[in-house]
Amino acid sequence: MDSYLNRMREEVEAELSAIRLPADPANLYEPIRYMLSLGGKRIRPILTLIGCQLFGKPYSEAMHQALAVEVFHNFTLVHDDVMDSADVRRNLPTVHKKWDVNIALLSGDGMIVIAYQLLFNAPNEKLRKLSDVFSKIALQVCEGQQFDMDYAAYPQVSISDYLEMIRLKTAVLLGGAMQLGAIMADANEKQLGQVQQFAESMGLAFQIKDDYLDSFGDQDAFGKEIGGDIREGKRTWLTLKAFELLGDDKQQLLDAYSNADINQRIAEVLSIYDKLGIKEYAEREISKYSDLALSTLAEIEGDEAVKDKLVDLVKSLIDRQN
Amino acid sequence: MDSYLNRMREEVEAELSAIRLPADPANLYEPIRYMLSLGGKRIRPILTLIGCQLFGKPYSEAMHQALAVEVFHNFTLVHDDVMDSADVRRNLPTVHKKWDVNIALLSGDGMIVIAYQLLFNAPNEKLRKLSDVFSKIALQVCEGQQFDMDYAAYPQVSISDYLEMIRLKTAVLLGGAMQLGAIMADANEKQLGQVQQFAESMGLAFQIKDDYLDSFGDQDAFGKEIGGDIREGKRTWLTLKAFELLGDDKQQLLDAYSNADINQRIAEVLSIYDKLGIKEYAEREISKYSDLALSTLAEIEGDEAVKDKLVDLVKSLIDRQN
Numbered sequence: 001m002d003s004y005l006n007r008m009r010e011e012v013e014a015e016l017s018a019i020r021l022p023a024d025p026a027n028l029y030e031p032i033r034y035m036l037s038l039g040g041k042r043i044r045p046i047l048t049l050i051g052c053q054l055f056g057k058p059y060s061e062a063m064h065q066a067l068a069v070e071v072f073h074n075f076t077l078v079h080d081d082v083m084d085s086a087d088v089r090r091n092l093p094t095v096h097k098k099w100d101v102n103i104a105l106l107s108g109d110g111m112i113v114i115a116y117q118l119l120f121n122a123p124n125e126k127l128r129k130l131s132d133v134f135s136k137i138a139l140q141v142c143e144g145q146q147f148d149m150d151y152a153a154y155p156q157v158s159i160s161d162y163l164e165m166i167r168l169k170t171a172v173l174l175g176g177a178m179q180l181g182a183i184m185a186d187a188n189e190k191q192l193g194q195v196q197q198f199a200e201s202m203g204l205a206f207q208i209k210d211d212y213l214d215s216f217g218d219q220d221a222f223g224k225e226i227g228g229d230i231r232e233g234k235r236t237w238l239t240l241k242a243f244e245l246l247g248d249d250k251q252q253l254l255d256a257y258s259n260a261d262i263n264q265r266i267a268e269v270l271s272i273y274d275k276l277g278i279k280e281y282a283e284r285e286i287s288k289y290s291d292l293a294l295s296t297l298a299e300i301e302g303d304e305a306v307k308d309k310l311v312d313l314v315k316s317l318i319d320r321q322n
Numbered sequence: 323m324d325s326y327l328n329r330m331r332e333e334v335e336a337e338l339s340a341i342r343l344p345a346d347p348a349n350l351y352e353p354i355r356y357m358l359s360l361g362g363k364r365i366r367p368i369l370t371l372i373g374c375q376l377f378g379k380p381y382s383e384a385m386h387q388a389l390a391v392e393v394f395h396n397f398t399l400v401h402d403d404v405m406d407s408a409d410v411r412r413n414l415p416t417v418h419k420k421w422d423v424n425i426a427l428l429s430g431d432g433m434i435v436i437a438y439q440l441l442f443n444a445p446n447e448k449l450r451k452l453s454d455v456f457s458k459i460a461l462q463v464c465e466g467q468q469f470d471m472d473y474a475a476y477p478q479v480s481i482s483d484y485l486e487m488i489r490l491k492t493a494v495l496l497g498g499a500m501q502l503g504a505i506m507a508d509a510n511e512k513q514l515g516q517v518q519q520f521a522e523s524m525g526l527a528f529q530i531k532d533d534y535l536d537s538f539g540d541q542d543a544f545g546k547e548i549g550g551d552i553r554e555g556k557r558t559w560l561t562l563k564a565f566e567l568l569g570d571d572k573q574q575l576l577d578a579y580s581n582a583d584i585n586q587r588i589a590e591v592l593s594i595y596d597k598l599g600i601k602e603y604a605e606r607e608i609s610k611y612s613d614l615a616l617s618t619l620a621e622i623e624g625d626e627a628v629k630d631k632l633v634d635l636v637k638s639l640i641d642r643q644n
Contacts, residue, residue: 083428125446139432
């Protein structure tokens, strides 16, 4: 499994660094090259390639669409980092920190256009479908980011609103990535709907697992300090579930969060989680979405060997310890 | 002429306000609606409509592409206003002022995607040409904006670099707008190149005329105070030409600009312009580009009645007093 994904990832890396951009203006194109060189799991372009292979075409036929998705994803990172005033990404300065906010703004804009250019390296008859899916998903990602910013002012948003927000902000792009690959392999509408649902569900399971590991991970395997989200007062599935369960008794959780001693804050919040059984609720929620991903996958009429690899992928994302 | 353009403008306004956007998240879509409602000359979408009519199709067939261009143009305004920290546009607060910078950033991003969605309201066989032209022009507009920001740190940029910057930042989009309309009317490659050159040349003449009026306009007809650009120390064609002509004697112009008394500053700079004959240089430059526009137009194989209206348009832009 790992070597299969790794080979794709290496090809994506090579193709990303081979994207030809003009030299000037350097302050427009250098930040784009910089951003694309920062590495990462490249999960989205890999899903595009797998989405193509799943329906019987060599994955190389969806390489340009895979790059389009990754460039678009990196545009969102550049602008999100500006919005969040984040100074560091992958242990390196963010674009607005290394250059400035205006340059981050404009190079992000340029990346959207470059993503569309890459997307359209495809036969004429596929352009409408590619653009319909891509633009719809792109707008949903913007919607998710806006809901995320809106909810920052309403920390006690409902679980369902929170899930819809992370669905839009992160999960739909996984689905869209896979759909673009499937389009390149002439998948039908039903199959496109299925890969969208598969990847979205996997994405939701992945996000909730992220929240889960931060509070309930094994310290050694996790590699980061447990409770980082609690330290930062971050809104997560766990906290929102706790607020939901506490109902009118939520003051105790607010009190725990307002503890000035960080270690005590983490200990108290974790103790409330424990009392409420948040760990088990989260495990059930993760299983719910990973089961949905797997049952959707099982129904897809596609290459069985590729489906097996996707089953492995879902399991590895869910069982991961970090 | 005016009634011809006015009818198109009114139709563009009606269609812009009829663009259907989701209600939520309001902080994403409200700023877009707000921005599109601010009015303006709507010269770019009108050029798209005329570009279609020029090659024998009813202009309504290019309406979606006209809207795409206007939405794209308004995205550039939203982000440029952030980059310039501009608080007011059309006597109303800019998006980042009325909402905030993050909302301006994200709603601008969304407008790029919506522009592509509008653009692709076209028959399948036109999608590649539409996207090729649109993406190329969109990236050039980003390049022009970056050069503009770069040159802010190098106020004595050469005239040719300045002209290339305003070509990219503003003129190419006029050409692109017209090309999109021409594509909808099945214009051939030669004709597409001609409308691009026509509209770009008109755009350059228009921009230099803007600079010209600010220093040499008739106070009453101009409607604004003469010398506003000088007051603000703005880099214009006039100033750059003056620096070019002064060569090693440029200190006198720098001294004039550093005069703390605004009225004296304006008077001294205008006096240097007068001594150097900047007014006549500018008139020749405006004529050069408007002549190029008209000679290019004359060669286009297209509807002669529409060409006549375009001749009128060029003349009205060049002869305008404000």
